Every structure is written in structure tokens, then in C-alpha cells.
Amino acid sequence: MSITIEQRRQHRLMTIEKSLSTRHRKERRFRRLGLAAVIVGMTLVATLFASILMRGLPAFWQATFYMELYFDPEVIQVEDKPQQASGESQAEFNQRFAAWQTQVGLVNWQSLIDAALQETLDEEIEPRQLRDLRALLSSNERFTLRNKFVEDPSLLGQTIEVKMLASANVDVWIKGNIDRDLADARQQLSAQTRAWADQLYDAGVIRNAFSTSLFLNTDSRSAPASAGLAGAFMGSLFMMVIVIALSVPLGVASAVYLEEFAPKNRLTDIIEININNLAAVPSIVFGLLGASIFIGYLGLPLSAPLVGGLVLTLMTLPTIIIATRASLRSIPPSIRQAALGIGASKVQTVFHHVLPIALPGILTGSILGVAQALGETAPLLLIGMNAFVANVPSTPFEQSAALPVQIYLWQGNELRNFFEARTSAAIIVLLALMLSLNALAIWLRKKFETRW
Amino acid sequence: MTMNVSKKALGVAIAAALSASVSTAATARETVQIAGSSTVLPFSSIVAEEFGNTYSQFNTPVVGSGGSGGGLRQFCQGVGENTIDIANSSRAIRGGEVANCNENGVSEILEVMFGYDGIVFASRIDRAEFELTPEYVFKAAAAQVVVDGELVDNPYTRWSDVDSSLPDQEIVLVIPASNHGTREVFEEKVIHIGCESVAEVEGDACNNLRGDGRIVEIAGDYTETLARLDAQADAVGVFGLSFYDQNRDRLQVATVDGVSPSLETIGSGEYPVSRPLFFYVKGEHLDVIPGLAEYTEFFLNEMVSGYGSLLEDAGLIPMDEEERGQVLEQFQARTVVSPE
Known part of the structure; x- marks a missing residue:
């Protein structure tokens, strides 16, 4: 046993x-x-x-010329910049000023740059070599020079040190982004231009300077070296403002109503299911919808951040509603019961007790929704935001690019050697923005978090 | 109480959004809006930028893409501020498109031709060189070819099977999809001509390309074609001359009928695969959108699109003086494209 x-x-x-x-x-x-x-x-x-x-x-550093430039009075033969005389109406003055600007525009600014380059190279350039010479600098620097003069006409007759962008191909050559041993026929620059570029780089005239143009300029195709993100940044900013202004109040209001006030019946069930469905709809569908409703039916302008913002609002709404509802649901019923028990009304309970506690969750959800909208590309392509825009928009009604779309456009630019790096630089800028938004979300949650 | 306030605020916000949208619809658009061919886009964008820099009183036109077909479809949607003013196209407008345009109220379609573009075959620089003819390309690309006097499904898998003079390399041809105007030129100037050398295949059958994965259609830009060549080293891609020109360090170009494409050989017509480039201006918008007429005339200026111009540097093959004059004259006389 x-x-x-x-x-x-x-x-x-x-x-x-x-x-x-x-x-x-x-x-x-x-x-x-x-x-x-x-x-x-x-x-x-x-x-x-x-x-x-x-x-x-x-790509954040770019080949840049630092050289002396003489504002030659023989070339710049224009009248004095008009000043508004007393008794002259604004319209009259504007007309006089416009005429002066046209006159300034007709000055051969390129020849000043040519002269400055010859001076720096210490070489007499024959006319047939002008093409090689001009390939050194970004082609729109003549407009920069003009604008400088319009701002300050006292430059006439002076020699100042100017900072000018090297052309995209010179930048590629100096950084070694093109094989330097390739035969002449396969190089973008002529042998003469390449020799000059090396000479000037060794002499310190061309330096790798921080590329402010990447942040301050708009996109450019005639002078790719000066292509920047300013326009796209403003476009994205306008869209985000619209998204925040519309989707956060709408989303939070509908979530609060559905969660705290709405009766639980068939209808609210259907609404809930459809909100979840909406969150799963591919973003390109919102783009199609936006193109046909906002542009086709309501007649809003093409390529405008306003339409982009509205489309992205539609996309962000379900995300915010779901996040807000989840955060409201996670608040213990005892809070509500306690408030009701001491005689608070339903509305008072929600606004004085429930919402403040749910705030970190709502903020996090909203910021993540907005960050997602910031990086969205597909719906914007359908409402014409993939256009080439060379202006910085000053209102949301003007045509504009957006950051993710700018990345898409640069990725498709034919000057691969230059734009491969530029595209990655734009991605870094976008990622930095996203990461700071996410960091903000974490910080807000930590700040307002209530521990039980 | 609080609820009422928030309801009111919501109502005000919605009303504000609506009134804002109505007020924009009422104000006039001040920027020329362009869309269409991705071949024309670089040229068009350069001109737009120069135009904005030169004329301080006008905004810089906005240039969208979408392919020739897509651009013309947008162009023909109707007349009004939320439709585009100019459609860029790498082919002439079709009769059907003109009819569709007219139906939607766009009856004043002004055609502006501004230069030529060459279409080239290019392969990766580290691969063999190609000397093509339309016949070789047709034989490599067609669904059906003639072998021993009989029409059979395309049996060729290597270029050397097509002709012994070609490299012994897998046949993969990357061509633009049908939303591109380039596709039409590829079919007309290469496939159809190659097809003529094969008596047994006629008419529409010429357009039947093989469907066994050796023909890759690209709906996007040339950069996508280039990326394809990076992935499939043996592939031969179809590019615009200007794209090839800016990526000569990665691509080598094939000769067609023994002629290598260049500004000179295409300008003289020696290189066979070239086409004129166009843009179409909406006449109804000429007096409404500021800068539209000026942009068009600026485009046709010799300094902009002639010999030695910025556009020539960017790879456009300019028209001669006489042709340019004619186009400008036709535009100024507002000669409208008819449906035929």
C-alpha cells in the first residue's frame, strides 16, 4: 500500500x-x-x-560661390529709384515704380556675373566660351542680382562680395556624385567648365556652404540648384491648420455625443460600425471624393491647400473619433457616478470631470491623426497638388505644393544625380517634422496624465 | 447650457467654412493653370518660371502633370475658373477629344506647336550596345511574328534570336503606358514601320504586343523607367531625348537605322523617331485669366524656345524661324482646331 x-x-x-x-x-x-x-x-x-x-x-550643404561683384554703372543704366512725391497719388506712384522695375529688368544682369567670374578666374573669356562659363552658376542668379538692386539702388558703382549658388551640375561634380573618370561625352559639364570648377574650389571661391535655399526658396526647374521647400512647407502648414481647425472640434464633439449622450440603439450601432469602416478606407478614395465634390461640384480651386485640407480632414476625422471614444471609455464609471451623485447634470459631468481626464488621450489621438495627414500623398495627387508651383502661397486658396508631394516630384525629376540627394534631404525635413509632432504628443500626454 | 454654446460654435464654424468656399468661387483666378504631358512638363515649367521672373505683374503659372491624355481630359471638362487653361501634349489632339471638348463648351481650342522631341532607346551603361531598327524592335515586341513563313506566337527570348547582330541578352523592353503621348509615337514610328516589313501582320494586329512579361509598361515618369533598368539590368528602356541627355552617366543610347540621336540628327530628320510637341490654349479663357496670352507669346519667343535658348539647353529641338512665325500668327489670329 x-x-x-x-x-x-x-x-x-x-x-x-x-x-x-x-x-x-x-x-x-x-x-x-x-x-x-x-x-x-x-x-x-x-x-x-x-x-x-x-x-x-x-544635400544640406551646397556648392556656393563667394566672389566680388561690381555693379557696373555702364551696364546698369537706369533712372533713380522713384520716391513718392508729396501730392502724388498711390496709383500714380505705383505706375511710375512699375515702369522703373521694367527698366531694371531689362538690364543685362548676366553680363555683370560674367564679368565677375572672369575677374575671379583672372582670365579673358572669348565669346564662344561664354556657354561654358555660364554653366558654372545657377541660371537664376541674375534675378537675385536684380532683386538685390531693386531693394538697394545705392549699390550702383560699388563692389561687394556676393554669395551665389553654383549650378546643380557643378554641385554634383564637386561632391563627386557623378563618376569623375567618365569620358567627356558622358559628363554633363564640358571639360573647360569642370577645370574651372576645380580651380575655383581649390581657390576657395566655391565652398560647400549650408544650403539656405533648401528652406527659403520654392521649387525650381529652370535653376534646379535653387529648388527649395518653402512653398511646399507653407502648403502643408495651411493644410494642417485646416485639418486641426475642422477635424479636432468635429471629431471630439461627435465622439463625446456618441459615447456620453447618444442612446444605445440600432442606429448608433450602425454609425459606430461605419466610423470604423471609414477609418479603414484607403486614402486615395478620399482624394477621388474630394476631386469630384470640392472641385467638380463646389467649384473650389485646383491645387489649393484649402481643398487638400478638407480632404485630409475627412481622412483624419474617423481616427480622432475612435481615439477620443477609446479614451472616454477608459475613464472609470465611478468618476461619472460620483459627479452625478453630488448633483451635477450630465453635461456638467462630461465637461467638468470626464473630458479633462480624457484630454491626454484625445490630444495624443489628434496629434497622431494630424501627423498621419501631414505625410499623406495619394489623395493630394488627385486634387492637382502635384503641380509645379514656383510661388509661396500666401492664402490657402492659392495653388501650392505640399511636403510629401514635393518629395514625390523631386523623386521624378530627370536630373537624377542632383535630385537623389535633394529628395532624401526633403524626406529628412518631413521626418523631423513628424518626429517633433509625435514628441509633442508624448509630452502632452505626460503633462496631463492622471494616475489612479 | 454648455452644450448649446458648443452647438452654436459648431454652426458658426460650418457657416464660416461654407461662406469662405462661396467667396473664393466668386473671386477671379489670377494664375495660369497648366496640366498634361510629362514630356512637356520640364519645358513648360522652365518657361513658367522665366515668365514669372520676367513679368512682375503676373503670377508664375502652375504646371501639373498627368500625361497628354489626362491633361486633355481635364482641359475638355469645360470652361470656368476651376478648369485648366492650357493642356500640354506630346501628340496632336485627336478628333474625338476635340468633339468631347466642344460638347462641354470648350470650342476655342488653340493649338501651339513649339518644338520637337526625340524618342530614344537606352540601356544601362554597363551592358552591351544596341544597334536597332524598327524591324528588330517589332520582332522583339510583337505578340505574333513570322517564322519559316508561318505566323506564330513570338518565340524570341533573346535579342540575338531576333538578329545575330544584336547582343546575346534577354529581351525586356520598358515602354511608356498608353496614358503617355510617347506611346503613340513609339507605335507609329517604330512598331508600325517595323510591322510593314512583315507582310503577314496588318492593321490593328500590328499593335498587339506580347503579353508574357517581356514588355513592361510604365504609367509614371521616365525615372520609373530608369528604376526598372536598375532592377532589371538587361532591360532596354524608351526615354525622351532630354531625359537621356541628363543621365548620360548611367544610360547608353541605341542607334536606330544606324543613326545616333542628337539635337542635330533629330532636327534634320535623319533620326527617325521624333515628334512635335504641343500645348493647347483655351481661347475662352484668354481675356479672363491674366497672363495667359502673354505666357503663350513668351513661350514662342526666340529667346525662350529658339536656338541657343534655355529650352534648347534643356533638350528641346527648336523649330526654325519660319515655323515659329507661323505658329505665332495662327495663335494671334485665334485659329481654332476643328473636330476633323
């Missing part, structure tokens, strides 16, 4: 040990799998970031 008990005990112990080791093994396996998943994910993200940073960072 005692033996069988002892045997049973032994047997039971063995079973337990066996199953215990299986369970431990399972646990170890699961932990390792989890760790492996995290490592794979992190490696992929790290590779992505590293490749973008490696390609994009050099």
Missing part, C-alpha cells in the same frame, strides 16, 4: 517536472521569438534611417 503511494508520488513528480520543463521551454521560445521580432524591426528602421541620412545629409 505504502509503496503504491510512494510510486504515485514519484510518478506525479515526474509528470510535473516534465510538464514544467516543457512550459519553461515554451516560455523561452516565446521570449526569443519576441526579441527576434523586435531586433528585425529595429534593424529595418535603422537601415531605412541610415540610408536616408547618408544620402540626404550632404
Whole structure:
């Protein structure tokens, strides 16, 4: 009898040990799998970031000329800049000023640049070499010069040091983004231009300076070296303002109503299901909708941040509603019961007690929704925001590009050697914006978080 | 109480948004809006920028893409401020498109031709060189070819099967999809001519390209074609001359009928695969949108699109003086394109 008990005990112990080791093994396996998943994910993200940073960072510095330029009075033969005389009406003055501007515009500014380059190179250039010479500088610097003069006509007759962008191909050549050993026929620049570029780089006339044009200029095709993100940035900013102004109040209001006030019946169930469905609709569908309703039916302008903002609002709304509802639902009923118990009305309960506690969740959800909208490209392509726009929009009604669309456009630019780096630089700028938005979301949550 | 206030605020916000949209519809658009061919886009954008820099009283026109077909479709949507003013096109407008335009109230379609563009075959620089003819390309690309006097499904898998003079390399041809005007030129100037050398295939059958994955259609830009060549080293791509020209360090160009494409050989007509480039101006908008007429005339200026101009630097093959004069005259006389 005692033996069988002892045997049973032994047997039971063995079973337990066996199953215990299986369970431990399972646990170890699961932990390792989890760790492996995290490592794979992190490696992929790290590779992505590293490749973008490696390609994009050099584009923040750009080949730039620092040279002396003489505002030759023989070339700039214009009248004095008009001043508004007393008794002269604004319209009259504007007309006089416009006439003066036209006169300034007709000055051969390019010849000033040519002269300055010859001076710097200390060489007499024959007319047939002018083409090679002009290939050194970004072609729209003559307009920069003109604008400088319009602002300050006292420059006439002076020699000042100017900072001018080298052409995109010179930038590519100096950075070694094109194989320097390729035959002449395969190079973008002539042998003469390349020799000059090297000479000027060694002399310190061409330097790799921080590229302010990347941030201050709009997109450019005639002078790719000066292409920048200013227009796209303003377009995205306008869209985000519209998205925040429309989707946050609408989203929060509908979530509060659905969660706290609406009766629970068939209809609200259907609404809830459809909001979830809406959140899963591919963004390009919103673009199609926006194109046909906002542009086709309401007659809003093409390529405008206003329409972009409205389309992105539609896309962001369900995200915000769902996040807000989840955050409201996570508040313990005791808070509501306590408020109601001391005689608060339903509205008072919601606005004085529930919403403040739910605020961090709502803010996080909204900011993540807006960050997602900031990076959205597909719907914008359908409402004509992939157009080439060379103005910085001053209102949301004007045509504009947007940051993600600008990345798409540069990615498609035919001057690959220059724009591959420029595209990655634009991606870095967009990612930096996104990361700061996400950081803001985390900070807000930490600041307002209530611990139970 | 609080609820009422928020309801009111909501109502005010919606009303404000609506009234804002109505008021924009009422104000006049002041910027010329252009869309269409991605071949014309670089040229058009350069002119737009120069135009904005030169004329301080006008805004810089906005240039969208979408392919020749897409641009003309937008152009023909109707007359009004939320329709485009100019459609860029790398082919002439079709009769059907003119009819569609007229139906929607766009009856004053003004055609402006501004130069020529060459279409080139290019392969990766680290691969073999190609010396093509329309016949070789047709034989490599067609769905059906003649072998031993019989019409059979295309059996060729390597270029050397097509002709022994070609490199022993897998046949992969990357061509523009049908939303591009370039496709039409590729079919007309290469495939159809190659087809003529094969008596057994006629008419529409000429357009049947093989569907076994050796022909890759690209709906996007030439950069997508280039990316395809990066992925499939053996592929031969169809590009515009200006794109090839700016990426000569990565691409090598094939000769067609023994002629290498260049500004000179295309300008003289020696290189066979070239086409005129156009844009179409909506006559109804000429007196409404500021700068539309000026932009068109600026485009046709010799300094802008003639020999030695910025556009020539960008790869456009300019028209001669006489042709340019004619086009300008026709535009100024407002000669309208008829449906035929």
C-alpha cells in the first residue's frame, strides 16, 4: 500500500517536472521569438534611417560661390529709384515704380556675373566660351542680382562680395556624385567648365556652404540648384491648420455625443460600425471624393491647400473619433457616478470631470491623426497638388505644393544625380517634422496624465 | 447650457467654412493653370518660371502633370475658373477629344506647336550596345511574328534570336503606358514601320504586343523607367531625348537605322523617331485669366524656345524661324482646331 503511494508520488513528480520543463521551454521560445521580432524591426528602421541620412545629409550643404561683384554703372543704366512725391497719388506712384522695375529688368544682369567670374578666374573669356562659363552658376542668379538692386539702388558703382549658388551640375561634380573618370561625352559639364570648377574650389571661391535655399526658396526647374521647400512647407502648414481647425472640434464633439449622450440603439450601432469602416478606407478614395465634390461640384480651386485640407480632414476625422471614444471609455464609471451623485447634470459631468481626464488621450489621438495627414500623398495627387508651383502661397486658396508631394516630384525629376540627394534631404525635413509632432504628443500626454 | 454654446460654435464654424468656399468661387483666378504631358512638363515649367521672373505683374503659372491624355481630359471638362487653361501634349489632339471638348463648351481650342522631341532607346551603361531598327524592335515586341513563313506566337527570348547582330541578352523592353503621348509615337514610328516589313501582320494586329512579361509598361515618369533598368539590368528602356541627355552617366543610347540621336540628327530628320510637341490654349479663357496670352507669346519667343535658348539647353529641338512665325500668327489670329 505504502509503496503504491510512494510510486504515485514519484510518478506525479515526474509528470510535473516534465510538464514544467516543457512550459519553461515554451516560455523561452516565446521570449526569443519576441526579441527576434523586435531586433528585425529595429534593424529595418535603422537601415531605412541610415540610408536616408547618408544620402540626404550632404544635400544640406551646397556648392556656393563667394566672389566680388561690381555693379557696373555702364551696364546698369537706369533712372533713380522713384520716391513718392508729396501730392502724388498711390496709383500714380505705383505706375511710375512699375515702369522703373521694367527698366531694371531689362538690364543685362548676366553680363555683370560674367564679368565677375572672369575677374575671379583672372582670365579673358572669348565669346564662344561664354556657354561654358555660364554653366558654372545657377541660371537664376541674375534675378537675385536684380532683386538685390531693386531693394538697394545705392549699390550702383560699388563692389561687394556676393554669395551665389553654383549650378546643380557643378554641385554634383564637386561632391563627386557623378563618376569623375567618365569620358567627356558622358559628363554633363564640358571639360573647360569642370577645370574651372576645380580651380575655383581649390581657390576657395566655391565652398560647400549650408544650403539656405533648401528652406527659403520654392521649387525650381529652370535653376534646379535653387529648388527649395518653402512653398511646399507653407502648403502643408495651411493644410494642417485646416485639418486641426475642422477635424479636432468635429471629431471630439461627435465622439463625446456618441459615447456620453447618444442612446444605445440600432442606429448608433450602425454609425459606430461605419466610423470604423471609414477609418479603414484607403486614402486615395478620399482624394477621388474630394476631386469630384470640392472641385467638380463646389467649384473650389485646383491645387489649393484649402481643398487638400478638407480632404485630409475627412481622412483624419474617423481616427480622432475612435481615439477620443477609446479614451472616454477608459475613464472609470465611478468618476461619472460620483459627479452625478453630488448633483451635477450630465453635461456638467462630461465637461467638468470626464473630458479633462480624457484630454491626454484625445490630444495624443489628434496629434497622431494630424501627423498621419501631414505625410499623406495619394489623395493630394488627385486634387492637382502635384503641380509645379514656383510661388509661396500666401492664402490657402492659392495653388501650392505640399511636403510629401514635393518629395514625390523631386523623386521624378530627370536630373537624377542632383535630385537623389535633394529628395532624401526633403524626406529628412518631413521626418523631423513628424518626429517633433509625435514628441509633442508624448509630452502632452505626460503633462496631463492622471494616475489612479 | 454648455452644450448649446458648443452647438452654436459648431454652426458658426460650418457657416464660416461654407461662406469662405462661396467667396473664393466668386473671386477671379489670377494664375495660369497648366496640366498634361510629362514630356512637356520640364519645358513648360522652365518657361513658367522665366515668365514669372520676367513679368512682375503676373503670377508664375502652375504646371501639373498627368500625361497628354489626362491633361486633355481635364482641359475638355469645360470652361470656368476651376478648369485648366492650357493642356500640354506630346501628340496632336485627336478628333474625338476635340468633339468631347466642344460638347462641354470648350470650342476655342488653340493649338501651339513649339518644338520637337526625340524618342530614344537606352540601356544601362554597363551592358552591351544596341544597334536597332524598327524591324528588330517589332520582332522583339510583337505578340505574333513570322517564322519559316508561318505566323506564330513570338518565340524570341533573346535579342540575338531576333538578329545575330544584336547582343546575346534577354529581351525586356520598358515602354511608356498608353496614358503617355510617347506611346503613340513609339507605335507609329517604330512598331508600325517595323510591322510593314512583315507582310503577314496588318492593321490593328500590328499593335498587339506580347503579353508574357517581356514588355513592361510604365504609367509614371521616365525615372520609373530608369528604376526598372536598375532592377532589371538587361532591360532596354524608351526615354525622351532630354531625359537621356541628363543621365548620360548611367544610360547608353541605341542607334536606330544606324543613326545616333542628337539635337542635330533629330532636327534634320535623319533620326527617325521624333515628334512635335504641343500645348493647347483655351481661347475662352484668354481675356479672363491674366497672363495667359502673354505666357503663350513668351513661350514662342526666340529667346525662350529658339536656338541657343534655355529650352534648347534643356533638350528641346527648336523649330526654325519660319515655323515659329507661323505658329505665332495662327495663335494671334485665334485659329481654332476643328473636330476633323
